[in-house]
Amino acid sequence: MNRIGILTSGGDAPGMNAALRSAVRTALDLGIGIYGIWEGYQGMVDGGDRIRELTWESVGGILQRGGTIIGTARCKDFRTREGRLKAARNLVNNGIDGLIIIGGDGSLTGGAIFREEWPELIADLIQSGEIPPDSAEDYPNLVIAGLPGSIDNDMYGTEMTIGADTALHRITEAIDAITSTASSHQRSFVVEVMGKNCGYLAMMGALAAGADWVFIPEVPPDPESWKEEMCQALSTGRKAGRRDSIVVVAEGACDKKGNPITSQEIKITLEKKLGEDTRITILGHVQRGGSPTAFDRNLGTILGYSAVNELKETKPEDEPQLIGMRGNRVVSSPLMECVEITKQISNYADENQFDKVLELRGSGFQATYQILQTLLQAGPNPVEKPKNPFRIAVMHSGGPAPGMNTVVRAAVRWGSDQGHTMLGISNGFPGLIEGDLKELSWMDVSGWVSQGGAEIGTNRTIPNEGDFYSIARTIEQEQIDGILLIGGESGYDSVYGMFSRQKDFPTFRIPIVCLPATIDNDRPGSELSIGADTALNSIVYAVDQIKRSAVASRRCFVVETMGRYCGYLALMSGLATGAERVYIHEEGITLKDLQDDVDHLVTGFNQGKRLGLLIRNESAHPVYTTDFMVRLFEVEGKEIFDVRQAILGHQQQGGNPTPFDRIQGTRLAVQSIDFILKEIGKKDPRTVFIGLEGGKIQFTGMEDYTSLEDWEYGRPISQWWMDLRPIARLLAQPGPQQWK
Secondary structure, X not given: OOEEEEEEOOOOOOOHHHHHHHHHHHHHHOOOEEEEEOOHHHHHHHOHHHEEEOOOHHHOOOOOOOOOOOOOOOOOHHHOHHHHHHHHHHHHHOOEEEEEEEEOHHHHHHHHHHHHHHHHHHHHHHHOOOOOOOHHHHOXXXXXXXXXXXXXXXXXXXXXXXXXXXXXXXXXXXXXXHHHHHHHHOOEEEEEEOOOOOOHHHHHHHHHHOOOEEEOOXXXXXXXXXXXXXXXXXXXXXXXXXXXXXXXXXXXXXXXXXXEOOHHHHHHHHHHHHOOOEEEEEOHHHHOXXXXXXXXXXXXXXXXHHHHHHHHHOOOOOOOEEEEEEOOEEEEEEHHHHHHHHHHHHHHHHOOOHHHHHHHHOHHHHHHHHHHHHHOOOOOOOOOOOOOOOEEEEEXXXXXXXXXXXXXXXXXXXXXXXXXXXXXXXXXXXXXXXXXXXXXXXXXXXXXXXXOOOOOOOOOOOOOOOHHHHHHHHHHHOOOOEEEEEEOHHHHHHHHHHHOOOOOOHHHOOOEEEEEEOOOOOOOOOOOOEOHHHHHHHHHHHHHHHHHHHHHHOEEEEEEEOOOOOOHHHHHHHHHHOOOEEEOOOOOOOHHHHHHHHHHHHXXXXXXXXXXXXXXXXXXXXXXXXXXXXXXXXXXXXXXXXEEEEEOHHHHOOOOOOHHXXXXXXXXHHHHHHHHHHHOOOOOOOEEEEEEEOOEEEEEEHHHHHHHEEOOOOEEOOOHHHHHHHHHHHHHOOOOOOOO
């Protein structure tokens, strides 16, 4: 491979700039030239100054910018052979024989066709004398890597596309805001979101925001009855105490006969049948714009890095690959296979074969839709209930984490819907010790989906030896059949204490599930804890503001994050904000490290650098504290630069949970309740902890806790995100190879 060209095509998506930055710096670090192609395929056809070499500095400061700095455009010319001939000539003239294409299925299809035709195009250009005769030998093949960039999350071969998480944030924030005004006036709102052929944004937005009804293309309603069903459900909700009604509709929603279901039609129906004051909000391109979330920045960064390395290892005969993400791991799949399946989904939708559409969306999509259908109800399902309902308790333990309330809401409603009694234990283990609990009903948890904090209370108290008798007595007196604990290290340790004392206290032989909820993301058995995504976005937002201040004043900022002895928040926020140094406890800090960092800062600011950003985990080192580092850098920086510290503190634990924390919290809660119900009554019911591993939900027995937990530092022995450390180091360099 000589040189790489990179382009963004189709609709823009937040996170494309992160992918561009990562690909450019990775290529340069490997000694590979890389050229930006402005305005997508149109720029490739036009050539000239629309194909320009990119440098390390040319992609600086773009991580937080929405859209794409190299532009994107629809290109009719590239659909013709004549246009592709021009594009091939321009690539050869610039020495490019590798392409990274960031876009949707249409953009990636164009790239695949271009690759197949490449040898013929080169032969035609040689014959016409437009390129030298030896070009066939110098450019025998075009190698391609595709990155999925689309807010719709409609690309087969990846769990998430670049931009989808940001769009979901915009939708959820909008519905949260609309809900408050709708409740004030007792109004109905119809919220239209993007998604022509894919209902991901509508479905996940409705789930995350606690909407009351949803229409998605994959599950069209009956044309004769959908209006009555919707109105009946919303009317029942009002009678149950709801002050508002929120209906979410995807722009491509239709009924089973293919007739469009529009926001205007829904509005007219609600006003006519229910007599409700109804408003329409069409979110439009606000979903596509703005600064990307932490997830999209890191997704783009990881995929851009992987794309360059994929091209570096690709042989001429190898099939082009789509670089995607599944379960926090990069995966590559045959590009055209992914494109064809994506198109097939669209074709099935056009043919009204919606069962096949839903099948190809995957089991996770289907399961989430089923969960949503239950949570949309105004109350428990009125079907026949069990004769002997179980009593299941939910509780928190550990520090507050955004999403705790969401989990309780989902658990209470899922258990209640099946006819069981759901109990809320107040204030963590002290509440369980003292018997401080009460029954929670369907409407008791109304509105909790978006609330931060922990309504039933939480603390870090771990039972002492004498407390276990009181816990056993409470379980027996309250006839508790199962427990869902939502929390962090103190909760897990406490449940392990109960598990290890089952012989002494037979009442502890009930199913117990520990669900990870801690911003530190330090629980074994799960790659992500509820609350960590919200905390990460809070950090990234704060650092973005800090960077603007620093640039204006020629300053270096040392930002301290939470995390205790787990460096997840520090490393991932460093990756998402472009920090030049991240200090974490897992690696430690030496005096030589600090001296090297001082030297780099002094050199950089002397050469025109305008800001310095260093992120430090709160427990990175007991002696080299944030205050120590600031004082050291101040002394050494002298008149060259100022130094400030920013200790973000408890704002990382506060605020409303992000869509990811709401959605994953709901999924884990439902799975936990189902697990408890299956285990109740067994001879040896299990005590487990639930989590996401490899993109799948799994349960791990409490008997394995000691082998997975680093007890000295309260974090997992194996931490998947440490594999991203080399990427963070590479991208933080002041230039290629300079820090190696």
